[in-house]
Amino acid sequence: MLSIAAGLPSPDRPVPEHRAGRVAQDGRRGExxxxxxxxxxxxxxxxxxxxxxxxxxxxxxxxxxxxxITDRETGRPRGFAFVEMEDASAAAxxxxxxxxxxxxxxxxxxxxxxxxxxxxxxxxxxxxxxxGGNRY
Numbered sequence: 413m414l415s416i417a418a419g420l421p422s423p424d425r426p427v428p429e430h431r432a433g434r435v436a437q438d439g440r441r442g443e444x445x446x447x448x449x450x451x452x453x454x455x456x457x458x459x460x461x462x463x464x465x466x467x468x469x470x471x472x473x474x475x476x477x478x479x480x481i482t483d484r485e486t487g488r489p490r491g492f493a494f495v496e497m498e499d500a501s502a503a504a505x506x507x508x509x510x511x512x513x514x515x516x517x518x519x520x521x522x523x524x525x526x527x528x529x530x531x532x533x534x535x536x537x538x539x540x541x542x543x544g545g546n547r548y
Contacts, residue, residue: 449476449503450525454492456480457516462493469495472509473502494525 453465462478469475476496480489497503503524511522 448524449498449500450494450496451503451506452492452521452523452525453495453510454521455518456489456491456493456520457518458489458491459516460489460493465493465495468510468515469497469506472497472506474498 451469456465460480462480465480466475466478469478474497476498478493478495480493482489495506497506507522507524510520513520
């Protein structure tokens with residue numbers, strides 16, 4: 413019979429390294445790892461430019477890079493961007509000050525960027541099967 417505590421760490425069974433917590437970009441391990449310097453900025457006005465976004469974030473610290481995401485086919489902004497700050501404290505200040513603030517009539521969404529998950533887009537496909545018509 414399987415014990416409920418089978419998956420829990422115990423003094424005689426340490427937590428496997430891959431489950432010991434998140435690995436920060438600086439290589440440290442643990443839940444208390446430092447905030448990333450890369451930020452996700454969502455709900456942007458579609459008219460926003462990288463220069464405007466940079467000046468908005470520079471009020472809270474030095475900006476390393478700004479990348480407004482655009483549609484591949486039309487080249488128009490998709491309403492979100494990534495901003496990388498020079499240091500983590502500037503990133504934290506920007507999140508506190510700008511998340512929920514108004515920019516161009518829209519309420520900004522600013523938080524720590526998540527690592528890209530594998531798999532990417534794709535989709536569609538399928539179909540097949542009998543579509544009708546004369547069987548004889």
